[in-house]
Amino acid sequence: MEPTPIPDDEVTEGARRIVVGPPVGEEITGSIRPIEAVIEETPEMGRRFKTRWVVTPEEAQRLMEGEPFWVYQYTRQMIIFAVAMAEEE
Numbered sequence: 001m002e003p004t005p006i007p008d009d010e011v012t013e014g015a016r017r018i019v020v021g022p023p024v025g026e027e028i029t030g031s032i033r034p035i036e037a038v039i040e041e042t043p044e045m046g047r048r049f050k051t052r053w054v055v056t057p058e059e060a061q062r063l064m065e066g067e068p069f070w071v072y073q074y075t076r077q078m079i080i081f082a083v084a085m086a087e088e089e
Contacts (some may be wrong), residue, residue: 001053003035009054009070052086 011017021034023028030064055063063069071083 001055001059003033004052004054005039006036006052011038012040065073 006017016039018037018039019034020027020037031032035051038050040050070082
């Protein structure tokens with residue numbers, strides 16, 4: 001999967017656009033790269049951190065063939081997450 005820029009029209013009103021980079025002191029490399037993110041917050045849902053991705057053609061083929069994939073969370077507490085497809089244009 002590859003991160004993609006987040007178009008302005010996909011950033012909700014009141015959300016914050018940020019760039020998340022590697023830890024302090026780490027060099028930017030092929031595996032540690034900055035990524036654009038959006039932080040949204042409402043009283044109903046709390047805080048939501050979003051990044052935008054596309055799958056490569058090879059990954060798309062593997063998914064179409066039914067190959068499973070992993071979703072990792074790195075935290076000391078269980079977090080609620082969602083994986084969503086973009087609306088069709």
